[in-house]
Amino acid sequence: MAMAADILIVGGGSTGASIAYHLAAARAGQITLLERATLASGTTGQSSAIIRQHYSIPTLARMAQRSLHTFRHFAEELGRDAGFRQTGLLIGARAEDAEGLRTTVAMHRELGIDSRMIDRDALHELEPRMVTDDLVGACYEPEAGYADPVATTMAYAHAARQLGAQIRQHTRVSSLLVEGDRVRGVLLEDGTQVETRTVIVASNVWGIKLLADAGISVPVRSTRHACILLQQPRDFGQQHAIIFDFASGLYLRPEGENLTMAGTLDESEAETVDPEHYNALPTHDEEERFAMRTAERFPAMGDATLQAGWAGLYDVSDDWQPLIGPFPGVEGLFCALGFSGHGYKLCPAIGTLVAEILLGRASPGIDRAIFSPDRFAMGAQAQSTYAFGIIG
Ligand SMILES: Cc1cc2nc3c(=O)[nH]c(=O)nc-3n(C[C@H](O)[C@H](O)[C@H](O)COP(=O)(O)OP(=O)(O)OC[C@H]3O[C@@H](n4cnc5c(N)ncnc54)[C@H](O)[C@@H]3O)c2cc1C
Structure with missing residues (x-):
């Protein structure tokens, strides 16, 4: 059986859902999103979900600034709340970090970021x-x-549906159908062919194989990142801000009233894994390491108790920036992946950007070249000034 859509999105995480909403809102045609499991069941559901504007690359700072505005006014635009909670971010500065941080702050202030x-x-x-x-x-x-x-x-998917988009869960794409120099559609696991002139691969680490099977290689790898959740001691006091600790590579995020989430900023601690088969729990060593570093920075957390832990996947590109845009040589094939562990906070701006690219509109203030899937061949990469690529 064959089906048809004007634009097909493969993947129902924060990226795919935001793209579906922004395209539907722009009346870009019949939009269909295909998700192999359930919405947000991929890395979106594993995210620490930190929303900060701190990027050393101006385009990313601007996209984060615009996205933060959306998160703060989410229910007004989308009709549902995204649960944004303002906590502040502190990045500890050693003497060797101070100049780089000062330069970024000066750029942020020019953009109007506090x-x-x-x-x-x-x-x-x-x-x-x-x-x-x-x-x-x-x-x-x-x-x-x-x-x-x-x-x-869920809010993006719901709003997209209200605007006429189809969101199909439990629908796995087994391959992209490419004929000559253009995409023709996708083949589903049950043998159904879906015909379309535009496919957007928003399937994170799983998109690497989907593209490779169609003969397209992307410089993106799948790496494993563990997080732990600590219960603060009773006398810890008021909730802390988000902390980036460049000295130990630790990040801390408050959760609710008395929990702390801890993970690493340091990619050298992450291993490249097969996204279909990896250890989705922290090891004992990771639990000990993160808890110890937390207590070294916050001695008052010395008696914190471990509540939970998980390990998720980053889709890390060679320059730590996403690949957003068309593939030269395959008409109609787009991708939005390679978010390198920092894609959630940007999802409102990513949906906007993809809609602008597809509809031939301008993106004021955004340097699209740094996201171009063929930038690696063209040498147009934007480099973060920080040692930890994830900071961007
Ligand atoms: C531990 C961890 C902490 C993080 N912390 C932060 C943070 O603090 N701040 C931040 O901004 N970002 C963070 N991130 C990154 C952020 O969560 C991701 O960049 C973002 O959620 C990616 O969304 P996505 O929609 O691109 O991918 P995903 O959420 O992975 O969605 C892809 C979807 O595609 C589906 N799919 C795959 N293959 C197929 C197929 N063949 N057919 C149909 N569907 C398919 C999957 O089931 C999945 O639902 C973190 C990530 C992790 C793992």
């Missing part, structure tokens, strides 16, 4: 429980926070 450097005394006043001996101060972004990635995806 970001500032604070000295050690001010840091101590803001967060007296934090060990600051090795720091000269911090970069402080008060507007940062986190939201609920599953609720975000």
Whole structure:
């Protein structure tokens, strides 16, 4: 049996759902999203969901700024809440980090982002429980926070449906149908062919094989990242801000009133894995390491107890930036993957950008070239100024 759509999106995470909504809102034609399991069942559901504007690359800072605006006004636009919670972000600055952070802050202030450097005394006043001996101060972004990635995806999918898009769950794409120099559709696992002139591969690490089977190689690998959830000791006090600790490569995110999520910023701690077969739980060593680093920075967390843990996947590209746009040489084939562990916070801007590209509209203030899938061959990569690629 054959079916048809104007635009097919493969993957129902935060990326695919946002793209479906933005295309449907722009009246781009009949939009169909195909998800092999359930919405947000991929890496979106594993996300720490930190929403910050701190990027050293101006285009990304701008996209994060626009996305944060959407998260703050989500229910007004989408009719449902994404659970945004403002907590602030503190990036501890050692002497060797200070200049890079200052440069980024200056760029942010030009963009109108509320970001500032604070000295050690001010840091101590803001967060007296934090060990600051090795720091000269911090970069402080008060507007940062986190939201609920599953609720975000559901809200985008719901709004897309209201605008006429079809969202089909439990529908796995087994291959892309490419004939000559253009895409013709996709083949589903049950043998159904779906005909279309435009396919958007928004299937994260699983998209690598889908593309490879169609003869397209992307410089993206699948890496495993563990997170743990700690119950704070009773006397810990008020909830802390999000913390990026460049010294130990640790990040901390508050959860609710008395929990702390801990993970690593350091890619050298992550192994490349087969996305279909990997250990989805933290190892004992990871649990100990993250808990120990947390207590080193926050001695008041020394008696924290482990509540939960999981390990998710990053779709890491060679320059840590996503691949968003058409594939030269295969008309109608687009991709939106390679988000390298920082794609959730950008999903509102990604949906906007994909709709602009497909509809031939301009993207003011956005340097699209740094996302071009063929930039690696063209040498147009944008490099973060930080040692941890994920900061961007
Ligand atoms: C541990 C962890 C922490 C993170 N922390 C943050 C953070 O703090 N801030 C941030 O901004 N980002 C963070 N990220 C990254 C962020 O979560 C991702 O970049 C983002 O959610 C990616 O969304 P996606 O829709 O592209 O991918 P996914 O959510 O993985 O969606 C892809 C979907 O495609 C489907 N699919 C795959 N193959 C097929 C097929 N053949 N047919 C049909 N469907 C298919 C999958 O089932 C999946 O649902 C984190 C990620 C992890 C793993």
